[in-house]
Amino acid sequence: MAKIGIYGSSFDPITDAHLFTANTVAKRCKLDKVIFLPCSSKRQDKKLYASDEQRVKMIELAIEDNEKFEISDYELNQLAWEIATYKTMKYFRQQYREDEVYFIMGADLLVDIGAGKWQRADELIQENKFIVMARDGIDMLTAISRSPILRNADDGQTFHLIDKGIALEISSTFIREEFHVGGDPRYLLPNAAYNYIKENDLYGYNRKK
Template sequence: MAKIGIYGSSFDPITYVHLWTASTVAHRCKLDRVIFLPSSSRRKDKKIYTEDYHRWNMVQMAIQDNEKFIADDYEMKQDPWKITTYETLNYFKEKYPNDEIYFIMGADLLVDIGEGKWGNAETLIRENKFIIMARDGIDMLKAISKSPILRNNDNGNTFHLIDKGLAMEISSSYIREEFALGGEPRYLLPESCYNYCITNSLYQKERK
């Protein structure tokens, strides 16, 4: 039985922080594989700046040298108004029936689920396992204990909390801003992805 982490994000663009996070989580949680799952650009709840095929191409370029990393475009192919993380995890559990599936996310998303802001929140927690990464200002244990959805559906193995040394400040939005303002984000993302952004004029605004 393999242990697989599902790492969903817009990856707009994918950065070294994404790769470092996935590698660190895989190492600490003894994951055999991490699946990078880019969001659909058609989602109504998240602003995505780049077409799906550009982000998909960059994810594939970024992970090609790590045998533990694979990419899946499942969510890009779905109607975003008909699918939630619950359906996504069911898809992966059916795809890998003999393996153990974990959803990787930040503590801020844990809080949102605990407040019932996600579709099928209670069933999502009851039927799945999660690797939760710390976020500044969020007490993960307190977030679980104060939410009936989280605490009443935790069987003791539901949440794997990572609260040490997993916070870096460079974000995709920072890189987008650097490109747009004529900055130089070259060493914040893989060289192949940096060159792809330049070649395809991604994130760059016309400047007078």
């Protein structure tokens, strides 16, 4: 039985923090595979700056030398009204029926799910396992205990909490802003992704250099 982690994000662009997080989670949780899952531009709650195809390419370039890392375009191929983490995780559980599948997320998302802000939050929590990464200012145990949705599904195996030495303050937003104003965030993202951004004039690079 393999252990599979599903790592969803905008990846707009993918950063060194994304790679560090995926690698650290894989090591600490003994995952056999981490699947990078870029969100779709069709989602109404996301404003994206690079196309689906461009973000996929940057991820592919960034992870090509790590045999544990893969990418899935599953959500990119779904109809806008069909995109929901509950349905996505159901799909991956069906794909890996003999394996353990985990959804990798930050503690801020755990709080949102616990507040019922995600579609079918109850079923999402009851039917899946989660690797939850610490975020500044959030006590994960308190977040679980205060939410009926979370605490009633916590059987000791639902949540794998990682609360030490993983948070990096490198965001895709910061990198986009640096490119836009003529900065050079070269060493905050994979070199292959950095070169791709330059070659394709993403995030205003050529207009500000």
